[in-house]
Amino acid sequence: MTEMMKRIVQARRPNGFPVAEDFRLEEVPLPQPAEGEILVQVTHLSLDPYMRGRMDDVASYTAPQELDQTMGGGAVGRVLESRSDRFAPGDLVFGMFGWASHGVLPAKACRKLDPDLPPSTALGVLGMPGFTAWSGLEAYGKLKAGETLAVAAATGPVGSMVGQLARLKGLRAVGIAGGAQKQALLTERFGFDAAIDHRAHGDARAMRTALAEACPDGIDVYFENVGGAVTGGALPLMNLHGRIIVCGMIAWYSGETDETGAMPLQKIWRMALVKRLTIQGLLQTDHVARFGDFLREVTPLVKSGQIAYLEDVAEGLENTPAAFFSMLRGGNTGKQVVKL
Known part of the structure; x- marks a missing residue:
C-alpha cells in the first residue's frame, strides 16, 4: 500500500488579503529520496511575511509561488531515510520543505541542527x-x-x-x-x-x-x-x-x-x-556567505540568555492558513511557527 503525506498548496492567486479558499489541503504519495537526498518528517514549519508576496504572480526578488504546488517555506524535522553520508536517520535538520508533513531534498540543501537547542529556533532566532x-x-x-x-x-x-x-x-x-x-x-x-x-x-x-x-x-x-x-x-x-x-x-x-x-x-x-x-x-539572500559567522556569534548569546526569543506556536498542518492570516494582521506574539 502506498504511503501518503499531507501538504497545503496554493489553489489560486489572492485578490487582496488572502483567504482560506486560496489554499487547499491534500494527500499525495510520500516521495522517495534519490541518491544524495534525504526524506524528512516535518515537526515544525515557519510562517513569514515574505510568503504573502510570493503568492502574487508579479516580478519580485524571488519567483512566485507555483499554483497547485506545496507552499514554499522553511521547516525543521527528523530524517527518516538518508541516501547521503551527510545525515543519518534520526538527525534533526532544517530545509525548505514547505507547508507539508514530509519532504525530500538534496542533503547539501539542508543543515544539521544544534541538539542542545529546540529545533524550532532554526526557524526564528537562529534562522x-x-x-x-x-x-x-x-x-x-x-x-x-x-x-x-x-x-x-x-x-x-x-x-x-x-x-x-x-x-x-x-x-x-x-x-x-x-x-x-x-x-x-x-x-x-x-x-x-x-x-x-x-x-x-x-x-x-x-x-x-x-x-x-x-x-x-x-x-x-x-x-x-x-x-x-x-x-x-x-x-x-x-x-x-x-x-x-x-x-x-x-x-x-x-x-x-x-x-x-x-x-x-x-x-x-x-x-x-x-x-x-x-x-x-x-x-x-545577498549575505548568505556570512550565515556561518552569524551562527558562531549569536548561538552562544542565545544559549546564555543574552539574546531572548519568543515563539507563537500554532498546532496542526490544517491550521497553517489561519495562523498565516493572523500573522499578517499582527496577531502573533514572537516568531510564528506551526507544530505538526
Missing part, C-alpha cells in the same frame, strides 16, 4: 529572521554606541533581534509593536529602552509625537519592517547621516491603501537630501 536582522545591521547599520535605533514589528523575530543586537553594541533601542501586551514584552523580555504601542497612535502625526518622546536625541538608525503610519512618524525624526534599512512593509503587502502614513514623495526625497540619509534595501 532566516534572526540572520536578516544580524546581516542588515552588520552590512548597513554602521552602529555607534550612544546612537538611537528604532524598529517596528519589534516583538517579531527580526525586530526583537535588531533591538537586542543594538543594545549589546551600546545603542538606545526603541521598539514599536501593536498592543499593550507587546509593548510590555519589549522592555521586560527583550530589554528595549523604550516601547511604543502603535495601536494607540493611529496616524503619522501621533506616531511622530510618541517617537519624539521616546527618542529625545532623534533617530540614527530606523529598521523598516512595517510601512504605514509608523514610517510616516519615524522619517521626520531621522538625524543627519541617518541610516534607514528597508527590510519589509507588511502594512502594504496585500495592496492596502493607508493614508494615515502617507507622505508626499517630494518631501521624502527632500528629507533624504537635507539630512543626507542612507536608504538601503535589505535581502538576507
